[in-house]
Amino acid sequence: MKRLTRLALLALVLALGAFALIWVRRGAAGDPIRVGVLHSLTGTMAISERAVVDATLVAIEEVNRSGGVLGRPVEAVVRDGRSNWSTFASEAERLILQDRVAATFGCWTSASRKHVKPIVERQRHLLFYPLQYEGLEQSPYIVYTGAAPNQQIIPAVRWAADNLGRRFYLVGSDYVFPRTANAIIRHVVEILGGAVVGEDYLLLGSRDSRPIVERIQGVQPDVILNTINGDSNIAFFEDLHRAGITPDKLPVMSFSIAETELSTMNRAYVAGHYAAWNYFQSINREENRAFLSRLHEAYGTSRVAADPMEAAYVGVHLWALAANDAHSIETEAVRRALGDQSFPAPQGVVYVDPETQHTWKMVRVGRIRSDGQFDIVWESGKPVRPAPYPPYRSRAEWDAFLQLLYGRWRGWANPGADAARTN
Numbered sequence: 001m002k003r004l005t006r007l008a009l010l011a012l013v014l015a016l017g018a019f020a021l022i023w024v025r026r027g028a029a030g031d032p033i034r035v036g037v038l039h040s041l042t043g044t045m046a047i048s049e050r051a052v053v054d055a056t057l058v059a060i061e062e063v064n065r066s067g068g069v070l071g072r073p074v075e076a077v078v079r080d081g082r083s084n085w086s087t088f089a090s091e092a093e094r095l096i097l098q099d100r101v102a103a104t105f106g107c108w109t110s111a112s113r114k115h116v117k118p119i120v121e122r123q124r125h126l127l128f129y130p131l132q133y134e135g136l137e138q139s140p141y142i143v144y145t146g147a148a149p150n151q152q153i154i155p156a157v158r159w160a161a162d163n164l165g166r167r168f169y170l171v172g173s174d175y176v177f178p179r180t181a182n183a184i185i186r187h188v189v190e191i192l193g194g195a196v197v198g199e200d201y202l203l204l205g206s207r208d209s210r211p212i213v214e215r216i217q218g219v220q221p222d223v224i225l226n227t228i229n230g231d232s233n234i235a236f237f238e239d240l241h242r243a244g245i246t247p248d249k250l251p252v253m254s255f256s257i258a259e260t261e262l263s264t265m266n267r268a269y270v271a272g273h274y275a276a277w278n279y280f281q282s283i284n285r286e287e288n289r290a291f292l293s294r295l296h297e298a299y300g301t302s303r304v305a306a307d308p309m310e311a312a313y314v315g316v317h318l319w320a321l322a323a324n325d326a327h328s329i330e331t332e333a334v335r336r337a338l339g340d341q342s343f344p345a346p347q348g349v350v351y352v353d354p355e356t357q358h359t360w361k362m363v364r365v366g367r368i369r370s371d372g373q374f375d376i377v378w379e380s381g382k383p384v385r386p387a388p389y390p391p392y393r394s395r396a397e398w399d400a401f402l403q404l405l406y407g408r409w410r411g412w413a414n415p416g417a418d419a420a421r422t423n
Contacts (some may be wrong), residue, residue: 009365019139028366030071030072030073032075033070033072033073033075034074034075034077034099034101034102035074035105036074036096036099037053037076037079037104037105037106038079038092038105038106038107038116039073039080039081039106039107040080040082041053041078041080041082041314042080042083043083043084043205044204045083045108045109045204046083047230047255048229048260049081049108050110051308051309052272052309054299055310055313056312056313058298058318059315059316060076061142061298062317063316063317063320069324069329070323070329071328077095077099079095079106081106081107083204083205084111084117085112085295088112088116089115092104092106092119092127102126102329103125103126103334103409104126104127104128105127106117106129107127107129107228108308109177110131110176110412111175111176111412113127113131113133114388114412117139117141120141120142121139122141122331125141125331126139126142126331126335127143128143128145128312128315128316129142129143129144129146129313130143130145130254130309130315130317130390131146132146132256133148134149134153134177134181135148135180135390136402138358138388138389140357141334141335142357143315143338144310144356144359144386145359146278147278147363148356148358148388149184149388149390150384150387151278151384152255152276152363153184153185153188153255153276154188154390155179155363155365156253156255156363156365157188159276160223160225160251160274161189162312163225164253165366166189166222167192167195167197167199167223168185168189168196168197168221168222168223168224168227169197169199169216169219170204170225171200171236172200172227173201173226173228173229173232174201174202175412175414176319176406176413177227177406178227178228178229180405180423181227182199182225183401187343187392197343198221203414204229204413205230205232206232207231207232207234208230208235209235211238211420213236214243214375215256217249222250223251224250224251225252226253226254226256226280227255228254233256233257233261234292234400237265237266237270238249240268241268242271246272247272247273251273251275255272255352257275258275258277258308259305259372260306262372263304267371268370269369270368271368274367274368275358275365275366276363277307277364278311278362279306279307279347279362280307281304281305281373281374282366282373282375282377283347285348286349287344287346288347290346291310291313292346304372311347313345313346314345319334319353321343322335322338322340322341323337325337326340334412338354339352339354340354347361347362348361351383353385353386356386356388359386360383360385362380363379363380365374365377365378365382
């Protein structure tokens with residue numbers, strides 16, 4: 001009897017031990033997976049980047065509602081890049097080394113991405129970058145969910161030449177994206193038999209665009225191609241309006257103004273002008289209606305959606321799909337799984353291109369309405385394969401072009417912009 005009692009006691013102890021082990025393992029499996037969200041919450045770029053953070057958080061909440069990643073909830077660690085490139089770099093390092101995040105979703109300007117790129121490469125860490133950009137880059141540790149030049153800049157210039165006119169004036173902020181975009185635009189305009197009649201730049205954060213507007217009036221182009229970023233756009237369109245430059249006389253095609261920026265601008269100054277993106281809030285798709293519903297649920301029905309927000313939202317879902325398929329959040333495992341991923345996005349189905357780690361995307365041109373939304377006037381009809389290096393120069397020639405800019409500024413932006421962008 002005593003022997004049976006001892007055996008029963010031993011069996012109970014073993015059962016309790018096994019239960020405890022299962023409980024511990026389940027508890028560990030339930031620990032949150034931390035991811036970084038790195039955007040400007042202050043400074044000149046906050047006008048654009050705050051909303052991208054919100055869309056990223058909506059996507060994380062969706063992933064959690066559907067079971068998380070590997071059965072674990074995803075937890076966002078949000079850091080402020082403060083519209084300052086060195087701050088982006090230090091905060092990226094902090095997210096990776098101190099916060100131990102599994103991946104980072106962030107950056108807006110190419111200058112901020114260029115400062116973060118060597119850090120994620122050195123640490124073998126994944127960055128999901130949600131902005132349309134100038135291309136001329138490819139990294140095994142960056143997933144580019146925004147447009148490459150052939151998915152925004154190039155088709156928009158062709159459309160403008162066919163529909164608006166062939167004498168172009170180029171305006172932009174003085175850093176790597178606008179400078180490179182305008183170099184690409186010059187090639188496209190030359191091929192189309194058009195002419196660039198002027199080119200000007202503003203420091204990021206500058207609100208004095210009147211001299212540029214006066215020069216535009218002097219040469220009378222057919223179209224203005226605008227790569228100004230941040231709240232400098234507010235002053236630029238105000239100065240155009242005061243000068244009597246209206247879209248029926250001289251339309252502007254913008255590459256960095258979307259619904260988010262329009263919500264802060266005087267609609268009377270911008271209605272009738274154009275923008276090129278992959279996503280517009282007015283797209284008639286069930287997936288877009290669901291996206292907007294969740295955005296409004298989280299932030300109110302007045303909240304608008306814009307292309308970089310949608311690209312950030314897609315990036316979170318692509319990472320979650322890849323991690324679940326890889327059965328791991330380890331960087332190399334997720335990278336290997338990313339090439340097989342597609343996602344039914346609000347804009348249409350988005351595919352990861354395994355060769356470049358950019359995404360196949362729809363291309364659209366929209367005309368700004370008085371309510372701050374867009375009427376879509378042209379679209380590609382199917383996703384366009386990304387080509388980060390435009391064919392107008394060799395890769396070596398494009399790399400030399402970038403190094404020339406970097407050497408001129410000793411960085412990726414006009415150093416005079418430092419004072420302008422710290423509000």
